[in-house]
Amino acid sequence: MRFTMTNAWSRRRFMRVSGGAAAAASLGRPSFVGAAVGGVPAAARNVRVAIVGAGLSGLMAARELRRQGEDSFVVLEARDRVGGRTLNMPIGDGHIVEVGGEWIGPGQDAVAALIEDLGIGAYDQYYQGDTTYDIEGKVSRGLLPDVTFSEAVDFANVAWQLDRLSQRLPLGEPWRAKNAEALDRQTFGAWLSVHAKTSFTPSVFRLINRAVWSGYPERTSLLWILNYIRSAGGLLPVILNDGGAQDQRIEGGSQVISERMASELGDRVLLGRPVVRIEDPPGAPMRVVTAQETFRADRLIVAMAPADTMRIEFVPGLPERRLELASGWARLPRLPLVKAAMLYNTPFWRVDGLNGAMQSDRSPIQLVFDNSPEDASMGVLSCFLSVVECPHLADRAAREAGLREELARYFGDKALDAKGYVExxxxxxxxxxxxxxxxxxxxxxxxxxxxxxxxxxxxxxxTESAKVWCGYMDGAISAGARAATEVIAALR
Ligand SMILES: Cc1cc2nc3c(=O)[nH]c(=O)nc-3n(C[C@H](O)[C@H](O)[C@H](O)COP(=O)(O)OP(=O)(O)OC[C@H]3O[C@@H](n4cnc5c(N)ncnc54)[C@H](O)[C@@H]3O)c2cc1C
Incomplete structure (x- = not known):
């Protein structure tokens, strides 16, 4: 749900760094293409620290190691690119659209400091005009959805209770809360059914749960939801677009942050190096085995989601509780996500007084954002959907046609005249x-x-290991810096 805050405190928190794009251009394509198979000299395979994963977190860990004076490290990345869950996709005329992590917001100090350091600017997401809502079968447009007074009061009351509960958790350590087990035993859905007095409130939280947390309230732990809210500093920062977590966009697209860090790290970042085994033998260097080479290190940073660590063999095995957490996470029912962008000649919805944002509790589309380039030289509507909710759109071509029709429901027939589609x-x-x-x-x-x-x-x-803004790019960055600091202390 979008509330608009005219909050000067938030709006200009991220300074526009003019010339950011020029700086990026002068750096050219990063030179971190990674060494060819067998091409890493033996000496470079013995390091003090090996980092697995060149997403924001792993690259930030490397940057922080170097900042603290540790220069013997390597970053091993499975893919042939950096950035992990951030990805810029070209859409013509030199423009890109982000199909992974994208927005930043007030209070996200780690990402704000990093982009400033890297000379990357940020600009406001377009929110001028009405948002479109499709909730409980009713389509409405405005600042807020079309609600009755009692629905609005009920939603505000439940949101306040949720916020208050979350603020009682120890930051980043929800398992230490006095009533942690009771909160973790129940689902968010069960809690809502006790506290909500209207059907509107659970419908909106279902929308939020699907869109923000990729799951359904009836399957999600209440403690996990509360922790997520706590780590973002409250419910409003999570659910607000304008003035919240979707406040600003990164000049050049969010993947640029990783590309710029990797460019500075040079040949320490090795692409196409999936780590298959990690050995931690007592009294001997650790061995990090990739498909090509084996690296030896004194310490290791693994920078990825716990579920993703399940693809790596650990010798000896990980502590039972860590393994249960990671394997449980990997097995969990979630809403696998497609982020798609429909491309138009112009952002035509703007002249109709719409800001291009749409939020829905029905399938197939959960959320839409105006993702047009800053100069509005073309129009882009980015949509989030989950194929398990709309099997008829499982095929890419069907999805493209189906999304065009869905967008026409909300933005009129001009939405049918798309000039391109990426996803x-x-x-x-x-x-x-x-x-x-x-x-x-x-x-x-x-x-x-x-x-x-x-x-x-x-x-x-x-990011899953972050205390603050866990799940976001900001959390990934602070977690990388924290792990690097731990390693420096351990090496000393
Ligand atoms: C569709 C989508 C939308 C999002 N929107 C936002 C948003 O608007 N704002 C926001 O702040 N966040 C958003 N996020 C979340 C954000 O993108 C992530 O929190 C962040 O990018 C995570 O970074 P990370 O470094 O922790 O993990 P990752 O980016 O997942 O990095 C892990 C890296 O490890 C590599 N790897 C995995 N296994 C191996 C292996 N065996 N060997 C070597 N390397 C390996 C991976 O290839 C990857 O590069 C979004 C994410 C998605 C997918």
């Missing part, structure tokens, strides 16, 4: 288990403390 189906991605995977009851209290606790000489990074 990323994260469900079929070999290296990312998901966007955000909500935890089912019981897992967080059973294994949560192993999110960050090192396992032998292995240190854990990745």
């Amino acid at each position: 990323k189906d994260w469900a079929t991605d070999p290296w990312s288990t998901g966007c955000i995977t909500p935890l089912t009851p019981g897992l967080l209290t059973a294994g949560g403390e192993h999110l960050r606790k090192p396992s032998g000489r292995i240190h854990w990074a990745g």
Whole structure:
């Protein structure tokens, strides 16, 4: 749900860094294409620190190691690109659209500091005009959905209770809350059914749960939801677009952050290096085995979602609780996500007084955003959907045609005249288990403390391990820096 805040505190928190694009252009394509098979010299295979994963978290860990004076490291990345769950896709005329992580917002200090350091600017997401809502079968347009007074009061009351409960959790350590087990035993859906007095409130939270947390309230742990809210500083920062987590966009697209970091790290970043086994033998260097080479290191940072670590063999095995957490996470029911962008000659909805945003509790589309380039030289509507909810759109061609028709429902027949379409189906991605995977009851209290606790000489990074803005790009960055600091301390 979009509330608009005219909050000066938030709006200009991210300074526009003029010349960011020029700086990017002068750097050219990064020179971190990785060494060819067998091409890493033996000496470079013996390092003090090996980092697995060149998403935001792994690259930030490397950057932080270097900042703290540690220069003997390597970053091993499975894909042939950096950025992990952030990905820029070209859409012509030099423009890109982000098909992974994209927006940043107030209070996200780690990403704000990093982009400033890298000379990358940010600009406002377009929110001028009315948002479109499709809730409980009713389509309405405005600042807020068309609600009755009692529905509005009920929603505000439930939101307030949720916020208050979340603020009682110890930051980043929800399993230490006094009533943690009771909160983790129940689902968010069960809690809503007790506290909501209208059908509207659960419908809107279902919308939020699907869109923000890639799951359904009836399967998601209440403790996990509360922790997520706590880590973002409250419910409003999570659900607000304008002034919340979807406030601003990154100049050049969010993947640029990783590309710029990798460019600075040079040949320390090795692409096409899926790590298959990690050995931590007592009294000997660790061995990090990729399809091509074996690296030896004194310490290791694994920077990815816990579920993704299940593809790596750990010798000796990980502590039982860590393994349960990671395997539980990998098995969880979630809404595998497609982020798709429909391309138009112009952002035609703007002249109709619409801001291009749409939020729905029905399928197939959960959310739409105006993702046009900043200069509005073309129009882009980005849509989030989950194929499990709309099997008739399982095929890409059917999806493109179906989405055009869906967009026409909300933005008129001009939406049928798309000039192009791009998408990323994260469900079929070999290296990312998901966007955000909500935890089912019981897992967080059973294994949560192993999110960050090192396992032998292995240190854990990745956004899921962050205390603040867990699940977001900001969390990925702070988690990388935290893991690097841990490693520096351990090496000393
Ligand atoms: C569709 C979508 C929309 C999103 N929207 C937003 C948003 O608007 N704002 C926001 O802040 N966040 C958003 N996010 C979340 C954000 O993208 C992530 O929080 C962040 O990018 C995670 O970074 P990370 O470094 O922790 O993990 P990842 O980006 O997942 O990086 C892990 C890296 O490890 C690599 N890897 C995996 N296995 C191996 C292996 N065996 N060997 C070597 N390398 C391996 C992967 O290839 C990957 O590069 C979104 C995510 C998605 C998918």
